[in-house]
Every structure is written in C-alpha cells, then in structure tokens.
Amino acid sequence: MTTATMESQERFLKTLDFSDTSDFEDAKKGLIEAFSDVIRDAEGKVVWDMKSYAFENNAQAPATVNPSLWRQERLNNIAGLFKVSEHIYQVRGLDLSNMTIIEGKSGLIIVDPLISSETAAAAMALYRKHFGDRPVVAVIYSHSHVDHYGGVKGVVSEADVLAGKVKIYAPDGFLEHAVSENVYAGTAMSRRAQYMYGALLPKSPTGQVGAGLGKTTSRGTVGLIAPTDSIGAGGKAVEQVTIDGLLIEFQLTPGTEAPAEMNMYIPAYRALGAAENATHTLHNVLTIRGAQVRDPSVWSSYLDDTIARYGATTEVLFAQHHWPTWGTARISAMLADQRDMYRYINDQTLRLINLGYTPMEIAEELKTLPPALGKKWYNRDYYGSMSHNVRAVYQRYMGFYDGNPANLNPLPPVEAARKYVASMGGEDKVIALGRTSFAQGDYRWVAELMKHVVFANPQSAAGKALLAETLDQMGFQSENGTWRNAMLMGAFELRNGVPKGAGGTASPDTIKAMPLAMYFDYLGIRLNGPKAASSGDLKLNWVFSDPAETHVVTVRGGALTHRKADASSDATATLSLSRKTLDAITLGQTSFDRAIGDGSIKISGDRSAVTRLFSNLDTFPIFFNIVTP
Structure with a gap:
C-alpha cells in the first residue's frame, strides 16, 4: 500500500x-x-x-x-x-x-x-x-x-x-x-x-x-x-x-x-x-x-x-x-x-x-x-466505465484506426517493446525511471514503461515485480470492479505464472445446441488456413441421419465454406453419420477413427481427405499469455 x-x-x-x-x-x-x-x-x-x-x-x-x-x-x-x-x-x-x-x-x-x-x-x-x-x-x-x-x-x-x-x-x-x-x-x-x-x-x-x-x-x-x-x-x-x-x-x-x-x-x-x-x-x-x-x-x-x-x-x-x-x-x-x-x-x-x-x-x-x-449511485462505474465505454462508441462508429497514419501499421508488441527499451538506455535504465515514477504515484506511466520491459524481456524479474506492484495500486484505486480484477489478475500472473487447466464456455450442452450450419462455421474458425492451403483442396458430403440433412463442405485455398444442399457428385469423399456421433467426437467422448471403426461413421471415397481436414484443425488453449508475450 x-x-x-x-x-x-x-x-x-x-x-x-x-x-x-x-x-x-x-x-x-x-x-x-x-x-x-x-x-x-x-x-x-x-x-x-x-x-x-x-x-x-x-x-x-x-x-x-x-x-x-x-x-x-x-x-x-x-x-x-x-x-x-x-x-x-x-x-x-x-x-x-x-x-x-x-x-x-x-x-x-x-x-x-x-x-x-x-x-x-x-x-x-x-x-x-x-x-x-x-x-x-x-x-x-x-x-x-x-x-x-x-x-x-x-x-x-x-x-x-x-x-x-x-x-x-x-x-x-x-x-x-x-x-x-x-x-x-x-x-x-x-x-x-x-x-x-x-x-x-x-x-x-x-x-x-x-x-x-x-x-x-x-x-x-x-x-x-x-x-x-x-x-x-x-x-x-x-x-x-x-x-x-x-x-x-x-x-x-x-x-x-x-x-x-x-x-x-x-x-x-x-x-x-x-x-x-x-x-x-x-x-x-x-x-x-x-x-x-x-x-x-x-x-x-x-x-x-x-x-x-x-x-x-x-x-x-x-x-x-x-x-x-x-x-x-x-x-x-x-x-x-x-x-x-x-x-x-x-x-x-x-x-x-x-x-x-x-x-x-x-x-x-x-x-x-x-x-x-454521475452522482447517482446506480450510474457509477462499477461494471462499465466511462473510459472504456466511450472508446467502445468510437470503435462502433470509427473502427480500430484513430486516423493517425503512424498508427496504421505499428510494430507488433514484442518488437516495439525491444526498440523502446533500447532507445531509452536499456532495461536497467527503464526500470530506474519506472521506480522514480512509482514513488511519485504516477502509476499509469509506470505501467506503460514496465509493459515494454516485460515484453522486451519476459525473464526480467525486476520488471515483472515493478509492473505487478503498479497494477496492484491501480487496482486498489479503481471504482470499477472489473478493472480492479483485471489489474490484480495481471499482477497475480506476473508473480505466479499462467495457470494450468481446462475450461471454457463451449459446454457440452452449448455444442449440442448448435445448428449444423453453426457447427461448420466453427469448423472453419478452427481450420489452420496456411496448413490447409498447403495440403490441398477437398470437398466432403456430410450426410446426417438425424436430423435428415446433407451439408457440402469445401476447403479451397485454406478457406472452409459450406452449404446445406444435396450431396455433390464431385465430392472427394462422403461421410454418413448421426448428429449424436458428431457431438461425441466434438466433445472428446470418442474419436473420428473409433467412430469409423465401430460403424458410427461410414465413408465412401478418399478417406485420407477426411483425415487431412481434421489434422488441420487447431485446438484452442484456455490459458494463453496476457501480461507476458
């Protein structure tokens, strides 16, 4: 304190x-x-x-x-x-x-x-x-x-x-x-x-x-x-x-x-x-x-x-x-x-x-x-804040770009951080500047300095410690509950590292509730475009028994598109399955190969095309870095 x-x-x-x-x-x-x-x-x-x-x-x-x-x-x-x-x-x-x-x-x-x-x-x-x-x-x-x-x-x-x-x-x-x-x-x-x-x-x-x-x-x-x-x-x-x-x-x-x-x-x-x-x-x-x-x-x-x-x-x-x-x-x-x-x-x-x-x-x-x-208690910044809400309105009408060409193609965070730290005399000098500003209570500026130190050198114990102390003070002062949590969570991770574990909002019931069209949209989101583009195009008929629907999925140039339609005669392969089987695979309750082996999925045509599609899907980790690169 x-x-x-x-x-x-x-x-x-x-x-x-x-x-x-x-x-x-x-x-x-x-x-x-x-x-x-x-x-x-x-x-x-x-x-x-x-x-x-x-x-x-x-x-x-x-x-x-x-x-x-x-x-x-x-x-x-x-x-x-x-x-x-x-x-x-x-x-x-x-x-x-x-x-x-x-x-x-x-x-x-x-x-x-x-x-x-x-x-x-x-x-x-x-x-x-x-x-x-x-x-x-x-x-x-x-x-x-x-x-x-x-x-x-x-x-x-x-x-x-x-x-x-x-x-x-x-x-x-x-x-x-x-x-x-x-x-x-x-x-x-x-x-x-x-x-x-x-x-x-x-x-x-x-x-x-x-x-x-x-x-x-x-x-x-x-x-x-x-x-x-x-x-x-x-x-x-x-x-x-x-x-x-x-x-x-x-x-x-x-x-x-x-x-x-x-x-x-x-x-x-x-x-x-x-x-x-x-x-x-x-x-x-x-x-x-x-x-x-x-x-x-x-x-x-x-x-x-x-x-x-x-x-x-x-x-x-x-x-x-x-x-x-x-x-x-x-x-x-x-x-x-x-x-x-x-x-x-x-x-x-x-x-x-x-x-x-x-x-x-x-x-x-x-x-x-x-x-x-603003003096009314029910209008206070406990959850939203004036600061991030007005920026949201800007984003709604104007987008990410503030109009200054210098900000149109900025350096990515790690490269910019290294150049900032070097131009300010190196890590020790920047930390010393940060400590001076910390003693003056200028925490927003200290956070700006220290985020560059941490992104330039994620192993900087002194930089992470000062950034964590700074985020503590900013959190302590915040009237906004979510800002406080974000600041203190950032300090927690700087001191303890990124947590391990699983989780997320894509629960089994949410997956099951997805219409098939949304499922294939999500498949396209998971598709690693560069990998898919280099491994060749394909077209798959997905023929479902329950519900009785057919979807034609095309991967072309690394992009996945789909339409609900009759089976395509020039498809690379055709899969016949139930929605229940698809959900079980998505939720990790069975695998694609196991479902083929037990007859839950039947494939005609080039089976390797199906394997290729699934091998090009990314899995999203829930605990990615935020306050460190």
Whole structure:
C-alpha cells in the first residue's frame, strides 16, 4: 500500500454522499432467509462461496479498495431469498446473476436460472424450503448471456421440456447469439473473463472483492436447453403471452445489453422486469472480456420506450442483477437517469469524434458524467466505465484506426517493446525511471514503461515485480470492479505464472445446441488456413441421419465454406453419420477413427481427405499469455 493510493481513496470519499443508505434499505427489503454459505458440486468441488466474502461486513473501506466499490460490494453481499412483491421472489447472491421466481396459477415461472446447475438447484431449494415443492412449469431466458441460462438443468430436466411439461421462452435470436458468443470466440472470451471477474484471485481486501455487477462467476456445470417458444419473432416490438394463467407483456430490446434481450411487464402485479437493461451500475457498451459492441443510442431509446409504456403504472422494478426499486416516482427517475446516461455517452463521444478527437483523447475528456447523472449511485462505474465505454462508441462508429497514419501499421508488441527499451538506455535504465515514477504515484506511466520491459524481456524479474506492484495500486484505486480484477489478475500472473487447466464456455450442452450450419462455421474458425492451403483442396458430403440433412463442405485455398444442399457428385469423399456421433467426437467422448471403426461413421471415397481436414484443425488453449508475450 502506497501513500499515493491512500491519498487517492481519501479524496474519493469526499466526492459522493456516503451517508445515503437507501440502497441498503432496498437490498434488505423482503428478506426471507439470508445466504452466506458454500455450494459444491457432486464431487465436492466448491462452485460458489459466499463465506469467503465475510471480510466485507465492515462498513469502513480498507485503503486497498476504492470506497465506492467497497460500498457496492457490501450491497452485493446481501444475499438470500427475498420477496419482491406478491407472488414474485428473487434469490440473490447465489451467483453473479439473480434468479427470479414468479408464482403462476399451477406452478412456478423461473426467470434466468443462473450460470451453473449447482447454484440454480440451491436457489430452488431455498425457495422450496419456505414455500413447498411447487412444480416449474416455465423458464424464461431474459437474454443470451450465459449467466442467464447456464443453470437451467438445476431447475428443470431436458426430458420434461421435450415431453412438453415445461416451456422455455426466450427472445428471438437467443440461440444463435448464445451459441456464437460462447463458441466462436469462446476460448478467448473465457480467458479474458478470468481477468474481468477475478474468480481465480483470493477473496480479500488486497484481492477480489467482487465484480460490480455481482460477486463473481460460479464455477459449476453449465447447461443449455433450447427454447421451445421464441418471443418477438418477425420483428415484434411487444408481445403478450399468458404463461400458467399469468399475462406477461414482453418488450423486445435487441442490441441493448445483449443482441437478444427483452424486458417483461406483469400487469397483475404492476411489476417491471428490466432484464439487464437497467441495473445499479453503469453497464458495458463493450465488455472488457470481449463481445460485439453494443449500441448506447438504441439502449437509451428502448429505456425511453420502457418509461412511456410502463413508467406510470409500475410499482416495483426488478432486474436480473442487484436489488429492486420500489415506488413509481423512484422507478421513473432511475430509468430516466440511465436512459440519459447512455444517450450522453453516445452523443458526446460522437461530438468529440467530429471535433477530431482520438479514442484515448475522448476517454480523457469524458472522464465523468455531469453531476446530475454521475452522482447517482446506480450510474457509477462499477461494471462499465466511462473510459472504456466511450472508446467502445468510437470503435462502433470509427473502427480500430484513430486516423493517425503512424498508427496504421505499428510494430507488433514484442518488437516495439525491444526498440523502446533500447532507445531509452536499456532495461536497467527503464526500470530506474519506472521506480522514480512509482514513488511519485504516477502509476499509469509506470505501467506503460514496465509493459515494454516485460515484453522486451519476459525473464526480467525486476520488471515483472515493478509492473505487478503498479497494477496492484491501480487496482486498489479503481471504482470499477472489473478493472480492479483485471489489474490484480495481471499482477497475480506476473508473480505466479499462467495457470494450468481446462475450461471454457463451449459446454457440452452449448455444442449440442448448435445448428449444423453453426457447427461448420466453427469448423472453419478452427481450420489452420496456411496448413490447409498447403495440403490441398477437398470437398466432403456430410450426410446426417438425424436430423435428415446433407451439408457440402469445401476447403479451397485454406478457406472452409459450406452449404446445406444435396450431396455433390464431385465430392472427394462422403461421410454418413448421426448428429449424436458428431457431438461425441466434438466433445472428446470418442474419436473420428473409433467412430469409423465401430460403424458410427461410414465413408465412401478418399478417406485420407477426411483425415487431412481434421489434422488441420487447431485446438484452442484456455490459458494463453496476457501480461507476458
């Protein structure tokens, strides 16, 4: 802990009204049973641990945590089963997201069954402990992010869904976006999510304290059951559906916090579910784990439509993160403030773009919202930040290039680092400069210097140590939970090396849910183009028995293309198989050769072409280097 960081925290305490306790009152309202326990999987592995956050019970923020973030994480620590209104309950603090439980005429409607089946099952058990074993008759996925569907098998069985006993509702486009996000770039996103959520960091005042949106991500079994009913098909803006005797009006909000997302209004209870479009934080226009850039202009417009449709009649606003808000006036004010926040970020970034500002210049110019918006606790930078959100808007409209030709074809990081270090007098000189700036509390500059030292010489013990100390201080000062986690995770890896292990969001259920066209898209992503280009072209007919589809796959010049069509007469080879066999190979449950040997796959034509295709596929490691080259 440095003097500069302690002084920074003391200055921050004077910028906001920490005497305002209304959020704590709302977060505790309706508590039926608190939760502060550990959830384990069938093998005894911990997948969720609220006990580890007990150190946050102290109201006084330690000097190693930004006081505003400490306040937010103390609120996120208020976990358990809560009554939202008549017939609406939430389980909060058993995962990154909330599970909302709505009582219908004959059973339960579950909104967003968390990330893992283990945490979802624990949430259901907590509700049933108090209200009995009512059956689940429907599940609603509010949007296409994994923390809103991954625990579905802890709530319902796939057999019951297939038998028609349970319906699953999701916004139009849900399956496409859920699968593409977690598979196409899923490995890289999973690795970067480790930095964003800090799940591998120790839970302590010098480690992970939360992620702003919630505590962290659970580490259990991720599942996916495909929706039975699509809401908003054909471009509908609003669709009313009666589920188990209860009328629910869905407001489709595509392109806001997720590419497929929807709010829901329950007239009988005067309750508005805002999905993840209005939570108690400034959200991400572009999440730092990586995703498609969101549109804050569209986000703002949908929130305005929400106010117009439901603002005058809503008595409780609940979302799939954080705690509810009660009272029509307070709800309308919050929705309006968040509407204006996203509009401000969008329009002011565009204003500066048109004045010739570059991304980092815009981030420095628009450090904060105007006080009327920025002083509101629910508009603070806990999850998104002004800094990375305005750069995301720049990226959305202008792309990666800032207009300066010197930045159009820059040197790659390692080569640039070596030249920087050499031109500044060598490694020892740069480290000495870094230490001087560190003593002055100029941590952003120290990080800039030390990243070059580490990339120029990954074995530099002194360079890695100083960079780690610098990232610690930057993390300690950050109000943003994900920035803190990323900084501290970088410091952790500089000291301990890259972790070993496996993982990722491309779970078995996600693979199984992929339409065959998306499977072949993913095959093209895995294809090592240079290797494939040098090993010759090929064309393969893939004839599936279940479903009864034929896909023609062509590899030409290192590029894989495919189409659903009749078998091609000039194919190099034809494969006959079932989708179940393909999934087993993809998931490593069997091999291609074994499937041929046992008759699960039959091949006619040039079998070596099939072998050649699979030998040219890359396997993506989940733990690649980030803070070292």
